[in-house]
Each structure stands twice: as structure tokens, then as C-alpha cells.
């Protein structure tokens with residue numbers, strides 16, 4: 001993935017995270033903290049120990065934000081947009097619809113079919 005695309009998805013994911021935080025009723029101060037955590041691991045660590053901040057986030061949003069954080073890490077590691085299952089490229093269309101995904105549509109479909117057939 002080229003730098004331009006990486007930058008694009010970084011912003012895309014950050015915006016999503018911020019929208020989630022807004023939904024969760026996080027204050028402007030918290031959002032500043034959240035933005036600061038991306039470039040600096042020290043800020044990130046600080047935020048992670050901020051229990052008040054964590055408590056304010058409800059379960060679902062918290063989970064999604066964790067996923068977004070992981071996706072941002074994948075952008076840094078150059079593994080973003082690569083299927084963790086087959087190593088193939090995940091289409092841009094799929095990434096736009098579901099930027100936190102770690103699997104290509106073929107693998108995801110197979111997994112869902114398997115889950116269904118196993119009654120999961």
C-alpha cells in the first residue's frame with residue numbers, strides 16, 4: 001500500500017474513532033488525548049491507564065476502538081489491507097466499508113459459512 005493510501009486510511013480510521021468517542025460522550029479533553037496517542041506510544045500508554053476514560057466508553061464502542069487501534073498499528077507495520085488468512089490483498093471497497101477488517105471477502109465468506117454449518 002502506498003503512502004498516500006496509508007495516510008488516507010489513517011485519517012479515515014481516526015475520524016471513525018473520534019466519532020465513536022463522541023457517541024460515547026467523551027469530552028473534548030479526552031479526544032485530544034486520543035489524537036495524541038497515535039504518534040506517541042507514551043501518550044498511548046498513558047491513555048490506556050486512564051480508567052475514567054475507559055469506563056466512559058461502553059462495551060461495543062470500546063471493542064471497536066480497540067479494533068481501530070489495531071488497524072492503525074497494521075498501517076504502521078505495512079500489513080494493513082492484507083488478509084491475515086490467505087495473505088491476499090483486501091479490496092479497497094471492502095476496506096472502505098469495513099476498515100477494521102483483517103480478512104479478504106473470500107476468507108470472510110468461507111469463515112461465515114463454516115460458522116453457520118457448525119451452528120456457531
Ligand SMILES: [Zn+2]
Pocket residue numbers: 083084085086087088103104105106107108
Ligand atoms: Zn483471504
